[in-house]
Amino acid sequence: MLSPALRGALGDWLEQQSAVHAAAANTIEAYRRDITGFLGFLAGHLGGAPGRNDIAALKTRDMRAWMAHERGRGLGARSLARSLSGVKSFTAWLAEREGFDATAVLATRAPKYTKKLPRPLAEDAARALIDTVELQHQTPWIAARDTAVITLLYGCGLRISEALGLTGAAHPLPQTLVIKGKGGKERLVPVLPAAREAVGDYLRQCPHPLDPKAPLFRGARGGPLNPRLVQKVMAQTREQLGLPSSATPHALRHSFATHLLSAGGDLRAIQELLGHASLSTTQAYTAVDTARLMEVYQKAHPKA
Template sequence: MNEAAAFLVARAEVLAAWHAHLTDARRRSPHTVRAYMATAGRVMDALEAYDWAALARVDTAGLRHFLAERREDGIANISVARELSALRGFLSFAREKAGMVKPAPPRLRGPRIKRGIPRPITPDEATDLADLVAVNARDDWQGLRDRAVLLLLYGAGLRIAEALSLTGADWPMGDRLTITGKRSKQRVIAILPAVREAIAAYLAACPYPVERDKALFRTVKGAALYQSAVQKAVADARGMLGLPDTATPHALRHSFATHLLGAGADLRSIQELLGHASLSSTQVYTRVDAAVLLDAYRNAHPRAED
């Protein structure tokens, strides 16, 4: 075996081990696994480090060199920060594999990220969006399906991946449902009657039977509904409604939290409903609520600009 072939074999073995670690030991989401795998492959190729020993020798200068190249590719600060987070995990894993007693990766400060606030939509806009997506669908049952998914995001605060991961075993639903979210963390959410009725209407019209081990939301061919299909349907409908590009499926989850806060719910309760690991992730909605109130004040008060 020549040197180039040996490098390719070593690279494949490293990536296979990293993939297994992310999926089995860390139980990361498929999206995170894809992103972390891509970062691992990029840094190995950029630094020509194709085995555990070579990766264990990567130092701060090497990381700076890699991130500088990524900057030249035109990626933004937030992407650099995500790349650096993935690198830290990958290099720690590589150092453990290389037998290092202290596997902590080289220290490198990431870029400062100006954290924006989520952009919710109003309750009327949320329901209008769900209704128009249903009208735009090719078949009635698909429209009922898409409307049910969007009402789950808005009415229960689910992530789109969480909604689409539901199976026939989750039906019928009562007023509570246990959801498995990020990092396999479980939480109990409330299911509003309107949401439950929307799901029931979809299932009554769906040409596929409810099966415990199959996805609750199906495509035309009976497979599990995928995120991009929902995202495209929302993108088409928001253009017709004149909503901004920020009116995405995930914005419905933001709207759920913001409207709960505005109705008087406490942050701890919202944190539990959203499945946030840290309260700091939920506190961002206090900024949203204040911004919404300020906009309302400026629009309604005759001397708001004085």
Template sequence: MAEPSGLTKSETITDLNGAVRVWKQWLTSEKRASAHTLTAYERDLEQFLEFMQDHLGTIPGFADLAALKPADFRAYLARRAAKGYAKTSTGRALSVIRGFFRFLERRGVLSNAAIFSIRGPRIPASVPKALTVAEAAETLDAIGDLASEPWIAARDIALVSLLYGAGLRIGEALALNRDALPVGETLSITGKGNKQRIVPVLPAVRAAIDDYIAQCPYRGGPEDPLFRGARGKRLQAGIAQRTMRLARGWLDLPETATPHALRHSFATHLLAGGGDLRAIQELLGHASLSTTQRYTSVDAERLMDVHSRAHPRDR
């Protein structure tokens, strides 16, 4: 059986603790999982193993995991349902467990077909909520009025302009360093999985960033953060989220008006203006077009319209 990429025969797995350790190393080095993702995966697997210890009455080993039946996995899902876990959370946890079993199978440690026969909870498709064009404009106009200092107002305007004007995730924007300056017509963004993409920057966005930099009292080298908090450290996502909460109350916006909603709005408004779905996918950094369809609230009528205008047999 083939070895997973990046792992050598010398990394022998002798017990379950060692298997978990090598699995985490593989997630970090080969799958390039972020620290946040790794923590979530580790927690999901730990909860599963703790359940199985209680369920089996013994600390599980390789033989125990290999012998698990569909009923054992269903009991685990039932326990999560009884504790009130969200279906999305349980679906992710089941995916993590499948991945762990698949990893062990590829390493030749154990095999269990039962885990791959279990269906996860049915999760209804959700469409992210975008702001209307008017709401986005109101947010950009008002966000600076909520700050306590002029330079913080300029920072918030620059950040919101970048999220809505370039479709960045909040984490991507806050991860930018000063080596991104001066901002030209494009920015190089590091997204999920350390994937790089180039996004165009509107003149209005560049002007907002330039105004913020001119007023920011903190200077620094290329590796210092672009967006700073009040004490000069890298701005935290929680601060940006709190600012949007204030804007919601000020402008009477819906609860769905979050920093991430600005990214949805960017994509939705581009599509409504005739933007190409594949191009929007590239701008957002999505690996799958189906993800872009959800982000842009694409319905069947809109897809048919795109198809009829783009397909050569329909011209």
């Protein structure tokens, strides 16, 4: 339970995140879930629905009690760190608006966790996957559609939401696509001839009319293609090829970046192509490339 004032404040903050900071709908929902969970804990911890004064009076021990509660119910360190980040952002905004000191909340340290390295596919595995995905469906136009989507994910480094967000207005695909990514940020992405050919082949077979305002990739009945279907066809293909469970649609984006880096691509350029706000995010791929290099070294060097 939340006090009406705090419920209204949360709504205002979420609206600001959406309107001003252009946070994605999934991000807004995650914020809502995390902060509502935190305030729900406080209701039990403090013995009643928390209000503005309760938030202002929070101590370090209260934050530790919440974090211990979250870990006790099985929340991992990475997820708890994300929740804490949202709680801090909301509390900082509320403190500035209401004029109180939020040091106890803002000084709370996030739990340490090891960042997972991206798990890209090997180059030959990525090519085999693209060549094999069309075998997963007997309907020719659907097989061509799946091939086109997978080719775009790997060939352009797109997120699955970005690929499925393309409309008929994108056809014929230009040499460079304008992609609107996370936070509404736009970036330019070169389109390989193979990707243009795959999309063109799909559209020539697609039984649904091409509408500039409708999704480029259609489901069997003509509606927007559900991302779960892309995940399903990836699962079928990786099983056929004997690839690991980490071979997901998003792994193709990782593969795009890693293979570019291995071929001598500039890290800053790859950052722009992926639409990463911070270079530190892109630098994870240097760790992947270094790990692969060391593996080759240890296997091949006569002194290893």
